[in-house]
Amino acid sequence: MSVLDKEELRLRVDADFNRIVELLSKKVALKSVSAQGIAGQHMRVSAQFVADELKQRGIDAKVVQSQNPDGTPGAFEVVGSRIVDPNAPTVLLYAHHDVQPVPDPSAWDTDPFEATEIDGRLYGRGATDDGGGIAIHSGALHALGDDLKVNIKVFIEGEEEMGSPSFIPFVEAHRDEFAADVIIVADSGNWSADIPSLTTSLRGNTDLDVTVKALEHPVHSGQFGGPILDANTLSCMLISSMYASDGSLNIPGLEGGDPVGGLQRDLDEEDVRADSSVVDSYRFAGTGSLASRLWTKPSISVIGFDAHPVEGSFNVIANETRFRLSVRTAPTQRPEDAARAVTDFLTEHAPFGSEVSVETLDTGMGWSMDPNAEATKDALEAMREAFGTDAVNKGEGGSIPFIPELQRIFPNAQVLVTGPEDPKGNAHSPNESIDLKSLKNNVITEALILEKLSR
Ligand SMILES: [Zn+2]
Structure with missing residues (x-):
């Protein structure tokens, strides 16, 4: 079996990229705002769109409605799989198809539900969070096509922006369908549009x-x-x-403790000062790297x-x-x-x-990646090859509650937290956008990860 290298994968992603951007644009237009009712028709349409898209990528995907903890009908989830070899490693791909609401469209420079490309970025609600994650999975699966050598399972959630109320019972009920050696959660992001990152830890x-x-x-x-x-x-x-x-x-x-996997690059104090809006005379509290103070202490x-x-x-x-x-x-x-x-x-x-x-x-509970896991090394190598620069580990000061839950339910799975976002993406805010060059590199990265995991 031939080994796909980054050059071949880049050619394939280049050839497919218009379709990927079009997919993302159609996804933005679906207005899949879960805050307007997770069980609403608009959410069913969004889930079906994603399931149909995955079917075209060879995944046996379907829409399943979850049940809320109180027993009422819950979110429309997309689940699916493609088993190429029962003895090969299995990878679960996660993203979510619901998006944040748009309380004030006038705060946007473009129509939030009409994807608009400006200077290499595609603007629209959900363009990055987490339509970008869906686009990455779709693009990677398309690039590998029939050369895919790992088994794929897919879970595209429909209520992440609502705090995933039925996530735990749903995943536990589908434990066998989701069981995997590696879980790729494409719902976080990179250090910048040019510098890739694995998200290595979350505080509890x-x-x-x-x-x-x-x-x-x-x-x-x-x-x-x-x-x-x-x-x-x-x-x-x-x-x-x-x-x-x-x-x-x-x-x-x-x-x-210190940042998980070591600190390649500390946060820039001036950036943190500007982002947090501290007054000029304020002095930061604590000791050690700024990254450790914000991520791991x-x-x-x-x-x-x-x-x-x-x-x-x-x-x-x-x-x-x-x-x-x-x-x-x-x-x-x-x-x-x-x-x-x-x-x-x-x-x-x-x-x-x-x-x-x-x-x-x-x-x-918080969460910490295993920096020595084979999958971690594969992911960092894939990022370096796709972006042409070393990845920089990145922690999160806040929580992404479903990640520790996934890890709890599947304690032996290696969880890789990747994603389409970058600091200019404005996820959850007006003028949300995704960097298209970065998206392409993220697609190549994921295809390379899947290729490397098969070895
Ligand atoms: Zn998200």
Whole structure:
């Protein structure tokens, strides 16, 4: 059997590229906004479009409607497979066909649902997130055609932008249909349009509600102020006790590490400053690379605080206060363990003997790629060949909840998180777009990955 090299695959993708862009344009026009009803007719049409497209790429694809956790009809999912050799490795290709809503079309420079090419980028809602993922899978399968040497399974989800409410029961119900050696999740992106990336880690999260009680009831601040500190002040002392003077967290048992797979390139401080809109005089907190602080070390933010509003406030000492912490956890630490570490710390550091109680709310596991897996090496090599430059590992400070769930359900599968996005893509925002040169290289990359995995 001949080995397809990058030159041959590039020729094939070049010849197919108009079709790929046309497919993406048709997909944008379908307005598959899941927020307008995951079980709506427009979502069925979108799923059927994707299934028909995959059928033309040799995949035995069909539309299946999932069930919501409450038993009502759920999202239209596309599932399918192509088994070329029962002894060959199996790869599950993931993308999602639903898109973010467009609350304000006037914020766009083009019609959000009419794909428009400007300066090498294709603009439209879902052009990158995640129509780009569907285009990559389609293009890679077309390029390999009958030379495909791995088994393919496909799951194109219909409710990712709604937080995937029926994802877990659906995947568990289709466990055998989805079981694979490697899972390619084409729903993230590259360092830039020119520099490819694997997404190597995602932080987990847990929310905690903390109550600080000093008094049974409020008292007059003139009569008792001095020996008695108000619950707001005590809460602020408690919050600040979690931090060292350099702004890094000081909590035993709360884990943090260095970027997974090593740091090839740190984030640019000026970019992060601009993107986050910090005021000019602000100094970043924490130590170590900026990448580690944003991707692989924990962080805690106060996202809610019950205190009397300034307007209408009067001279009393607040007896009790409640605040909510959002804890972002290191990719490999169980969020329950992180919640326990924070809870222990807070109760042990109750200022001035105040009563501190902590309630753990939702938790979500993070995720970390295996940097030494064969599939990881294949993917990095494929990226280098397709883009002509070394890939740069990239973490995510936030979560993509279904990835740890996939990994939990298929613990032995190697998950490769790739995708069509780049920092100029404006996913979820007005003027969403995809870089077409980058899309072509992403298609070649995925075809090369599938080719390499067969060896
Ligand atoms: Zn997405």
